[in-house]
Amino acid sequence: MRDLCKAWDAKATLRFGAPRFKKRGEGDALRLPQDCRCDGKAGLVQLTKLGAVRLRHSREAPGALKNVMLRQEGGRWVASLQTERELDVVPSAADAAVGLDFGAATTIMPSSGAPIELPKRIGRYERRSRRLALAVSRKKKGSANRKKAVSRLAQCHRRIAAIRRDFLHDATSQLAREHALVAIEDLEAKRMTASAVGTREAPGRNVRAKAGLNRTILRNGWSMARSMLEYKAARGGVMLMAVPPAYTSQECSACGHIAAENRKTQAAFACVACDHVENADRNAAKVILRRGQEIGSDGRPASTAGYAGTYACEGGRLKPPRSRPRSAAPARPVGLAVAGTTPGAERSWNLHS
Ligand SMILES: [Zn+2]
Numbered sequence: 001m002r003d004l005c006k007a008w009d010a011k012a013t014l015r016f017g018a019p020r021f022k023k024r025g026e027g028d029a030l031r032l033p034q035d036c037r038c039d040g041k042a043g044l045v046q047l048t049k050l051g052a053v054r055l056r057h058s059r060e061a062p063g064a065l066k067n068v069m070l071r072q073e074g075g076r077w078v079a080s081l082q083t084e085r086e087l088d089v090v091p092s093a094a095d096a097a098v099g100l101d102f103g104a105a106t107t108i109m110p111s112s113g114a115p116i117e118l119p120k121r122i123g124r125y126e127r128r129s130r131r132l133a134l135a136v137s138r139k140k141k142g143s144a145n146r147k148k149a150v151s152r153l154a155q156c157h158r159r160i161a162a163i164r165r166d167f168l169h170d171a172t173s174q175l176a177r178e179h180a181l182v183a184i185e186d187l188e189a190k191r192m193t194a195s196a197v198g199t200r201e202a203p204g205r206n207v208r209a210k211a212g213l214n215r216t217i218l219r220n221g222w223s224m225a226r227s228m229l230e231y232k233a234a235r236g237g238v239m240l241m242a243v244p245p246a247y248t249s250q251e252c253s254a255c256g257h258i259a260a261e262n263r264k265t266q267a268a269f270a271c272v273a274c275d276h277v278e279n280a281d282r283n284a285a286k287v288i289l290r291r292g293q294e295i296g297s298d299g300r301p302a303s304t305a306g307y308a309g310t311y312a313c314e315g316g317r318l319k320p321p322r323s324r325p326r327s328a329a330p331a332r333p334v335g336l337a338v339a340g341t342t343p344g345a346e347r348s349w350n351l352h353s
Contacts (some may be wrong), residue, residue, distance in 0.1 A: 003031060029071035036068045038081055055079060074155055091237040095336060097181035098290025100247070101281045102222045108171060109281035111289040116171050118221075122163050131157045168225050176232040183292025184226060186242035241292035252276050253286035 007019035022028075037046040038061065045055045047068060063085030070079050099111040108116040132153040139146035175182055231239035251258045257273035264270055269283040276283075 002033070029069065032068045032070070033066075037064055038065050038068075045081070047284070053079075068073065074151065076157060087235060089235065089237050092176075092180045094178050094180050094238075096179045097289060097293060098175065098179045099183040099285045099292060100185075101224065101285040101288060102185070106281055109279075109285045110175075111282070111285040115281075118167055119163060122160060122167075125156055125160045125163065129153060129160065132156055143331065146153070164221055167303070168221060168228055170227055172228040172232055176229065176236045176238050177236060181239045181241065181292060182229060182233060183241040183288045184229065185245040185248060185288055187222070187245050200297065241293065241295055241300055243288055243291035248284045248287045248291075249280065251283075251287045253278065253283045253290065 004019060006047065007016075010016045011018050034050050035048045035154050038055070039045070039288040040057060040060060043055055043057065044052045046052050049071075061081040063083030065081055066084050067082035067114040068079055069082070070077055072078070098113075106115040107118045110116065132149065136146060136149040136153055139149050229240055232238070247258050250260055250262050252262060252269075252271035252274060254276035255271060259269055259272055261272050262269060263280060265280075267280055268277070269280040270277045279284075
């Protein structure tokens with residue numbers, strides 16, 4: 001019921017379609033929200049109505065078990081265990097600050113240091129997935145061979161997703177470990193899905209990225225990276241700043257001049273006011289960092305455990321949802337729209353891992 005409620009809310013606010021009925025073989029997943037127990041030592045999970053099921057742990061799940069999500073992946077059933085525990089968050093030991101630009105020519109461009117790139121081997125799997133998709137299209141509908149081809153394609157997609165997820169975990173862990181402040185653009189899912197159909201608010205942002213990476217992948221990677229950064233920052237006492245994304249690609253990081261002419265080509269940034277020349281993504285990352293620091297120095301401590309988390313700043317979220325959600329959603333705090341935390345409030349952290 002909870003998931004259904006969420007789906008109807010998403011229809012009203014995010015402009016997804018109405019929830020559809022499940023089909024066999026599509027989205028084979030169910031959530032068990034109560035009466036589940038997990039015995040890691042015995043390798044057993046006790047599920048509602050199913051009883052004890054043998055389980056192979058990929059990693060330890062410390063804390064009290066809250067939810068078990070079961071889903072089918074390539075003929076195997078996977079259980080995601082959601083647990084709850086208290087964590088003591090201490091301020092980050094690092095004192096560096098970094099701004100991140102996601103996804104034009106490089107996967108993640110930090111404001112200083114080497115660009116963070118998806119592993120090259122992902123391209124090989126992407127080429128393979130195109131070939132496999134072609135093979136599916138040649139098979140007769142409803143045939144057994146088509147089914148086999150579909151499962152081969154799905155396996156390839158899973159591999160790509162696994163490589164990306166692994167890469168993003170690595171990258172975001174390192175970023176959260178080495179910095180006290182991480183600034184990112186406050187892009188919205190709605191805006192990003194709109195860009196997929198061709199409206200370009202920020203030129204250069206959605207142009208086809210390097211070979212083998214399509215927009216969908218970058219977009220998915222982006223929101224995944226953000227959610228990882230959110231919880232890793234909160235856990236590590238790192239301040240994560242989500243800054244307004246307007247004109248980050250056109251603003252000069254040296255003098256602050258904003259002009260579309262600054263961006264002659266996709267890759268190069270050349271300021272028309274001060275002759276500052278730089279890699280376009282690097283420039284954008286520096287602009288993002290500066291905006292993050294400006295918000296950070298705005299009467300709030302730069303990084304303390306109590307304040308750690310994400311601050312989405314004013315103006316970052318431009319429009320309220322067009323219509324009200326069906327269920328009574330809790331009112332958002334006025335002023336700072338905050339993703340993840342309440343500013344100024346000392347609170348304990350319930351982290352779901
Ligand atoms: Zn300039």
